[in-house]
Amino acid sequence: MGKRRHYQRVWLFSGAILLGISLNSITGHAATTAVEPVTTATVTKTVPVTNSETTSSGTKLENKANDEVVPAAKTVTTSETVGSAVAATATSTVADPTSVASQASTSAVAPATSGTAEVASSQSVVGTARLATHAAVVKAPTATQVATITSTTKATAFSHVTAANFLDYFNLNGSATYDATTGIVTITPDKNNQVGNFALKSKIDMNTSFDLTGQVNLGSRTSNNGGADGIGFAFHQGNVSDVGNAGGNLGIGGLMDALGFKLDTWHNDAFMPQAAIPGSQVLPEDSTGYGWAADPKNAQFGGFVTTSLKPILTANGQAYDRWWAETATDSVQDLAAQDLDGRFHDFKVAYDGTSRQLTISFTQTSGQVLTWSKTVPTSDEAMAMIVSASTGGAKNLQQFKLTQFNFQQAATVNVKYVDLTGRQIGQAAVGYPSGAVVDGTYTTTKLTIPNYHFVRLDDGRTTGTVSLATEGTLQQAGDNGSVIYVYAPDYQVSRKVVNETIHYVDEQKQTVAADHIAEPVTFITVKNPLTLETQVYFAHGKQSIPQIDDNGKPVSQVGVQWTAAESTNFAAVTHPDVAGYQVISNDAPDGDLTQLTAQGIDTTSDDLVFTVVYRKDAVDPGKPTDPEKPTDPEKPVDPEKPVDPEKPTDPEKPVDPQKPTVPVTPAQPEIPVVAAALTPSTAQNKATTKTQSGQSLSQKLIPLIPAKTSTKALPQANDAVNGWGVKLGLILLTVLGFVGHSLWRRSR
Incomplete structure (x- = not known):
């Protein structure tokens, strides 16, 4: 009996210990799950890690017990993004390898959000089943390794955009409106001369994969029936707030280093730019001012579009730089007239961050799927995205319906070049020496812009936003702010001095009094090189061209006051008195014999020269001179x-x-x-x-x-x-x- 009771006590004690351990494990797992809520689509990929390889957080993973290298979670660079269920599976797979098989079977039957049931190559994890299979061979990681994996997974979380949170990720511009209940963006209503777009608020990390799934409605009219213009999708190197030029450019022209795609429903012949200024200074809605290249000879089509900076001849015979959009003719595929049926058609954009292959598909009314593919240059590390549409004399209702958009935000800043009114006058890219990642650095460049000079970084007075430093460290994923360079026009100044001189002479043109020389008047005309507007100022005295401030106004100096006016006048001058003479003429316009009246002058006036003529007084007739x-x-x-x-x-x-x-x-x-x-x-x-x-x-x-009194006779000789x-x-x-x-x- 003693032994039996002893064994019972040992078993009871052991059971309590095992129960405590189990409860502790359950609590710890629950805590881990609470810290890592699955709110965005997250995918991890397990790859072998050598002794010299580190994770993105820089921590080397090694099994201290048996010195065996253990696979670690690493940022996805090749896989296609999947839904939240996949992310949860990936996390639990690494944390508890004993449950991999059951999770894999569950995930395999789950609905695929973007091809999760497909099996990719060993270099690309496409679906949950593939991920589970790959993870099944992983040995149990240590507690340190689990912590490291969890930290790395957080750093590589993807953004998952749906109809519900669409406005958290996109800005609407122009005529674009959004219906959150349906997920439909109406880019242009069925009206003439409309321009609309929606732009992603942050840039996409092009070293990771992303997908955009939705539908497009191109309207119900072909170009033959008065329908236009189509919808353009663009990925570009500019700012997230940049908007492309409308009209024949379909919102792609004018964007910096853009890789675009368009569903074009209106044929455009080439149009010469009417605005004789750099393209960066042309307003987005001024399509004729910007100009456009010719479309292929197709009624309606889909194809890739790229922009490149090149000098384009304008209507005044001079060439100015423009980010000129041109269609890649080898990518063009015809759309059927039936595709403009006023209905939504499936549309998908998929990008593989490893192969850098961009694939676009459109489902026609007939059910046929048209596909376009293009390789994205490796220099494009982070790209902004915008979707645009426009109408003109012809019109259509043009819409996009979002299903989902999964992407990873890059850590970026914007750089803007504006004049004192906040208007864009230049474009340039931001440099990321260590990549567009958190804790990386950024650099910007102060541009030399014709007819302008740099004033300051914006302190909030120009755009309402305080500029970042010209270079610095990226603090967070997404948009970190803007570097804003403010410029003032190099005002063009012309000068003219006007003098007034009065001569006083007799009828023989002999001087009878000293000339009157008035104080000169100096006019300056200040011209704005952008608007071509002019303003005239004057000051008394012969003055040199003054310093012009950033607002185009002359800076007054001690004793010199500049007045804004188109004209002024010389004061009236009384004719001087000359003994024995009187004024008989004055060749001023009014011919006044008492004064030379005030004379009006302006920038067109020549020097004023007048002559006042005097005549000698007449002799007294009562005094004989015989x-x-x-x-x-x-x-x-x-x-x-x-x-x-x-x-x-x-x-x-x-x-x-x-x-x-x-x-x-x-x-x-x-x-x-x-x-x-x-x-x-x-x-x-x-x-x-x-x-x-x-x-x-x-x-x-x-x-x-x-006889009578006679006049006294004069004495005789x-x-x-x-x-x-x-x-x-x-x-x-x-x-x-x-x-x-x-x-x-x-x-x-």
Whole structure:
């Protein structure tokens, strides 16, 4: 009995220990499953790892117990992506090899999401059954190895896009709309002149495989019935936000290093670009400005399209670089007119990251599947994806219906080159020296763009987004942000100086006053090289061309103020006063005789030169200027020569001594001697009175009373000769006056 009880206790103790171990294993497995939720499609591939090989996380996997190399989970580079059930199978297979067989049988009957039932070569794990078979030979890994495998699996998780989360992965642009209940993107409605697209928000890691499964509706009209234009799919090296040119380019032209495919429903002949600027500066909707290459001579077709940077001749005769889209004619396959039936047709894009083979298939109305294949260059490490459609004068309802899209995001950044308004003016690729992977590095380049100069990295003022550094480390899978270079136009500046000069001259063109020289006016015309818009500024004085700021405005300096105006004027100038002269003409347009009025000028004006003419004042007519009249009449011409030599010059010697010489005309008639003492009546009463000599007094007095006052005669040249006669006359007059006065008193 003792032994029996002893064995019972040992068994009971052993059972408790085994039960504890089992519970611990179950709890640990549950915890591992919780840490690694299967929310995205994940595929791992087991490959032999040599002693020198490491996983993507850099950890070498070795079995320490027996020094045997154990297969480790490694990032898929060749397999086709499968669903979440496959990912769960792959994870559990590595963690618990004892259950591989049962999981493999379960997975083999599961619905294949992208060819999971197919068996690939030993270098490519395509389905779950293949993965399980390959994993069945794996020995149980150690705990360290399981942890490493789990970490590596997380790093290589794929994104799984469905109708439910479509908008988490894609941006809609233009006329594109999305219906989440059906998974249908209406790229263009059945209207004229529509442009729409949807673009993936992150780039695809082209070192891994991806698949896109869905359906397309090309519309219900062929080109003969007014249908257009078709749907284009493009993978390119540009930014995830880049949009290709519409119209004849079907959203592919203008994308950098693009590998595209199009279902084209409208034939386009070649069209010369109308915009004489680089293609990167042409707006996506300006299809005629960008131009396009000729389509093959097919009514409707499918085929690959690529873009390459080349100079394209524009309408003005100059060539400008464009990412020019051209159809690979050897890839063209006709679509039937019945394929434009207004219904959805199966459409699939599959890419093998190992062979780098891109395969596209389209199911026609007849049930025939058309397939196109192309190899992707190894230089394309990470590519953006966009799906576009457009209409013009002809139209169609054009749609894409998503079933699923499985891909791995690359770690990337965008690089943008914009002007001060945020408009794109250049394109360039980002470099990834160590690959487009997390913790890798990126580099960008500052471009030299004609007619522009670099200003700054965007601080948010231009695009609303703060730029990343020009180079740095990739922090996460997907889009890490944008490096934004901001440029300002190299404004073209022309200069003109206008002067004003006024001359003051007389009628003989002789200067009568100093010239007036006004302060010059300097005009500058600033031209935007992109928009060709111009703005005129002026400043006073003769100025040199000023510095132009990033907005095209002149920078004013001390003492120099630039004013935005098309024209200005020279101030009015009053004519100067010139002694003895008066203004008679002014050749300015208004001919003002008091001033030269304000003169308007602009950039077309030549130097202004005016002449003001003066004339001498007229002479005063009240002042005679006759030189023939003597200025001093008191001086005789020749006092020694008598005027009449026949007349004696000596009045003291009369011819008849009995008759004294009495001048008939007194020398000074204005001073009568007798007339002052006699009244007319007295003179008449005494008319008969006689002097002693027998002559009547009246005869003596008559010459003394002038008949009327005459103008004073001018002195004559012989007045001095007759001086004695004048004296004798005065004496006689005195005597006669005295005698007359005596007689008058006696008579009383």
